[in-house]
Amino acid sequence: MPKTLSKIKVALVGVGNCASAFVQGLHYYSDSEREKECIGLRNLYFGGLHPRDIQIAAAFDVDSRKVGKDLSEAIFSPPNNTLKLVDVPQTNVTVHKGPVLDGIGEYTKNIVQVSNLPEINVADALKAVGVEVVVNLLPSGAVKASRWYAEQALIAGCAFVNATPVFIASDAAWAKRFEEAKLPLVGDDLIDQVGATTLHKTLLKLLSMHGVRITETYQLDVGGGTESLDTLERTRDVKRIVKTKSVETALPYKADVVAGSTDYVDFLQNRRDSYFWIKGLYFCKVPMQIDLRLSTVDAPNAGSVLFDVIRAVKIALNRKLKGVILPISAYAFKHPPQLMPIETAEKAFADFISGNV
Ligand SMILES: NC(=O)c1ccc[n+]([C@@H]2O[C@H](COP(=O)([O-])OP(=O)(O)OC[C@H]3O[C@@H](n4cnc5c(N)ncnc54)[C@H](O)[C@@H]3O)[C@@H](O)[C@H]2O)c1
Secondary structure (H helix, E strand, O other): OOOOOEEEEEEEOOOHHHHHHHHHHHHHHOOOHHHHHHOOOOOOEOOHHHHHHHHEEEEEOOOOOOOOEEEEHHHHOOOOOOOOOOOOOOOOOOEEOOOOOOOOOOOOOOOOOOOOOOOOOOHHHHHOOOOOEEEEEEOOOOHHHHOOOHHHHHOOOEEEEEEEOOOOOOHHHHHHHHOOOOEEEOOOOOOOOOOHHHHHHHHHHHHHOOOEEEEEEEEEEEEEEEHHHHHHHHHHHHHHHHHHHHHHHHOOOOEEEEEEEHHHOOHHHHHEEEEEEEEEEEEHEEEEEEEEEEEEEEEHHHHHHHHHHHHHHEEEEEOOOEOOHHHHHHHHOOOOOOOOOHHHHHHHHHHHHOOOO
């Protein structure tokens, strides 16, 4: 068995669907030993670290059905509606109440029920249990709240993982602040394990490599988690810009490209349907088209990538690296400070883990 380093103490900001799948996954894989038997994980051991080396030490939310509860109960409380994958035993981590700020939008204000319990001093709470890595899983429209938690990480001396599309790692001013504080920062907007954007880019690249001239393509999603509703109100436009730009880089010429989220369908629960349409011309301009649907459940799609990111950030901490860690950000996030082609990002990440950079 590879040698393990010390436990990684993590705080979760936002105990929503993504946090639920992540916590369930930690328990699900905790006894796994053999790489080959770990279906669904990209890496069992990673830089000498196993998923069981990730320890949730603190969690923050605002919903009355989660605040004050043990994390094992809070992750299954409404409005969370992702899959129950496994029973989670008592964690002895009580979900604390943080400030609401802009955490709740117009569309989600009837879904999230704000707790009356007093707010905790978040930086003090992080320090009290020795948190090393703060993972931001707030709704994508929570710009102020995400930045507020980044500030708390700075005060408490923690690394920050920004899984949301709020620009923090890709914002030069924030990057400088983490650099000055000698703390690692990675983000923004986590890439899914079975990602629609990655699949779309891969298909387009494959076709264009084979001489197909793509003329038009779109990729649109519908989902039923609270996050899809928040996206509909607050981040659909920005997500569309980020995803469309990213997809356009897969083609060496200009084509009509649209990519982004589209709508909320409540009965889908946490399921997500991603639709792909690709039209092009091949030999002698004969037309071809692809009409495809990818069906996933949203929250488990972040689990394997988060396991890798947190372990990679621990490696950055051990090496005393500071500021934005580009190899982690480019490998695992849709909007890093510098976009890289998939193969370049994979290589930069592998080199980082093996210590070749
Ligand atoms: N596959 C994925 O799930 C995936 C992939 C990439 C990025 N992300 C990002 O992860 C984030 C979380 O996604 P989700 O599906 O878990 O969302 P969610 O809506 O299920 O969870 C958000 C949680 O944040 C809580 N919250 C709201 N305001 C708060 C505040 N001020 N302080 C503390 N908690 C607050 C809510 O009560 C809720 O529990 C989103 O920004 C999403 O874009 C998720």
